[in-house]
Amino acid sequence: MVKAEPETVEMIQMQIGAESEFSWIINLAFFAFIIIFSLYGAKIQMWQWLKQIETGLIELKKMAIESRQTSIDTFKKFGRKEDEVAKDLDRWLDYFTIMPVDLDPAGILKRLDHLLDERRDRFQEFVTDIAPEASQSELQSLENTLEVTQVLGLIFRIVRHFFILGKKTGSQIMIMQIQMQMPDLLRLAKAYFDALDAFSAGKPIGDGIGPLVVTKFAREYGGTAETYVHEISREVGYYPIDVEGRTVYALRATGPGGTVGKPGLAVKKLVDNHKGSIARIITVDAALKLEGEELGRVSEGTGAAIGDLGPEKHAMEQAATDNKIGIEAIVIKEDEAAAVGVMDKKILDAIPEVVERIRTAILKRTKPGDKIILAGIGNTIGIGL
Amino acid sequence: MGLISRLLGIIFLVTGGALFFLGQGDPVLGIFYYFGGIMVMAMGISLLTAGSGKKEEKPPPPTVTEIRCDNAECTFKEIRDFQNGDYILKALEAPCPKCQGSMTIHGVYVVREEPPIPII
Numbered sequence: 219m220v221k222a223e224p225e226t227v228e229m230i231q232m233q234i235g236a237e238s239e240f241s242w243i244i245n246l247a248f249f250a251f252i253i254i255f256s257l258y259g260a261k262i263q264m265w266q267w268l269k270q271i272e273t274g275l276i277e278l279k280k281m282a283i284e285s286r287q288t289s290i291d292t293f294k295k296f297g298r299k300e301d302e303v304a305k306d307l308d309r310w311l312d313y314f315t316i317m318p319v320d321l322d323p324a325g326i327l328k329r330l331d332h333l334l335d336e337r338r339d340r341f342q343e344f345v346t347d348i349a350p351e352a353s354q355s356e357l358q359s360l361e362n363t364l365e366v367t368q369v370l371g372l373i374f375r376i377v378r379h380f381f382i383l384g385k386k387t388g389s390q391i392m393i394m395q396i397q398m399q400m401p402d403l404l405r406l407a408k409a410y411f412d413a414l415d416a417f418s419a420g421k422p423i424g425d426g427i428g429p430l431v432v433t434k435f436a437r438e439y440g441g442t443a444e445t446y447v448h449e450i451s452r453e454v455g456y457y458p459i460d461v462e463g464r465t466v467y468a469l470r471a472t473g474p475g476g477t478v479g480k481p482g483l484a485v486k487k488l489v490d491n492h493k494g495s496i497a498r499i500i501t502v503d504a505a506l507k508l509e510g511e512e513l514g515r516v517s518e519g520t521g522a523a524i525g526d527l528g529p530e531k532h533a534m535e536q537a538a539t540d541n542k543i544g545i546e547a548i549v550i551k552e553d554e555a556a557a558v559g560v561m562d563k564k565i566l567d568a569i570p571e572v573v574e575r576i577r578t579a580i581l582k583r584t585k586p587g588d589k590i591i592l593a594g595i596g597n598t599i600g601i602g603l
Numbered sequence: 604m605g606l607i608s609r610l611l612g613i614i615f616l617v618t619g620g621a622l623f624f625l626g627q628g629d630p631v632l633g634i635f636y637y638f639g640g641i642m643v644m645a646m647g648i649s650l651l652t653a654g655s656g657k658k659e660e661k662p663p664p665p666t667v668t669e670i671r672c673d674n675a676e677c678t679f680k681e682i683r684d685f686q687n688g689d690y691i692l693k694a695l696e697a698p699c700p701k702c703q704g705s706m707t708i709h710g711v712y713v714v715r716e717e718p719p720i721p722i723i
Binding site: 244412415419420421422430433473474513559560561562563564565566600601602603 | 634638663666685687688689690691692693708710711712713714715717
């Protein structure tokens with residue numbers, strides 16, 4: 219056996235950067251660290267991402283389960299046993315709507331409108347079955363409760379799908395996308411989860427500011443629940459009022475149950491009924507605020523302020539365009555949590571300013587004798603006529 | 604995290620710091636003391652900071668109902684806790700305690716405390 223000379227050992231130690239007797243260990247550890255991270259860095263990062271998704275997923279699952287229980291507790295007050303409600307609810311949480319084919323876009327809005335009507339009918343039918351003793355307005359609020367529970371369950375199931383699929387396939391891009399979207403998804407889910415209390419108890423939500431403004435405006439000019447004309451379109455009606463010599467049709471969905479109705483089609487119907495005499499359409503709605511903007515800030519612009527899937531906005535724009543009617547929007551800025559959560563005081567405090575802006579718009583841009591449509595868009599839960 | 608983990612954290616931190624400085628004079632084993640000290644300190648810091656990232660969830664603000672007298676000359680206003688069945692613009696059966704007129708719910712809302720918006 220050949221014994222290495224002490225000089226040779228020293229030389230090797232110097233080659234790996236050793237300055238003292240033991241510092242070569244540190245240098246070796248350093249090289250090992252570099253090698254491990256260059257070869258397995260991505261795997262370590264994936265593991266870290268998966269752990270983060272898992273933490274978020276647990277949170278989402280908790281929200282989905284709790285919202286399901288809240289729904290069961292709410293529904294069972296209206297005439298059915300808890301186990302029956304739970305069984306039916308679980309069946310319904312998977313309910314889906316297939317969007318119309320868009321390869322041939324001609325007539326797509328009509329088809330979408332039809333599907334949305336059908337979906338709404340099925341929801342109403344289901345809620346009536348599951349809560350037979352509820353009143354009409356309670357049924358509408360229960361429908362909203364069901365929808366929130368469905369949304370939370372859906373978010374959880376979609377994230378879980380990509381989490382498991384990402385793990386199975388080891389797809390870095392899939393896992394990375396979910397991990398990056400997780401904070402936003404959690405924020406959205408939290409907003410809906412917090413809103414469940416509002417929907418199950420029938421409290422007004424931030425999104426209802428449009429109809430509320432319209433009613434407050436109508437009341438200033440003599441509009442009352444008795445003068446409200448019901449069902450010009452599905453769950454939408456209007457107060458005919460006189461504002462400084464102009465006839466204003468102050469339109470909103472019927473409350474205090476939770477419904478948005480079909481305000482676009484109501485506007486179209488009013489325009490058709492008063493062919494050629496509508497001078498202006500004013501829409502009032504809640505709009506998403508930008509981060510840094512104040513909650514309840516009022517802004518105005520041109521166009522139809524309505525955030526539906528398409529048919530309602532289209533009906534409004536088409537009616538305005540065909541009849542060359544000026545269409546304007548006044549919006550109240552809110553974030554998602556405020557829009558679906560219980561009405562915030564700051565949003566309510568915006569009402570006088572919005573009412574004033576509506577008055578200015580009417581007096582400045584129309585003349586006595588004109589007919590105007592004022593449409594308050596939003597969910598009317600907890601907002602009476 | 605509890606008091607015990609905080610105490611342990613402080614002990615680890617102090618021990619780690621002591622190890623870190625103890626090895627300064629030793630040219631041979633100093634490096635081990637150095638890294639050992641850092642590791643023990645890191646454990647101490649982990650114990651001290653564990654759980655601090657998750658903010659304690661505040662309970663949601665209570666929902667209140669604002670009632671006002673319909674008589675324009677009467678200034679009566681009452682704010683009470685939300686009761687099931689309350690909704691905005693609901694006419695109440697109870698008369699105004701001040702003028703005996705009718706009363707209406709003018710608001711159902713929450714007052715959220717929000718951090719001030721930074722002026723940039």
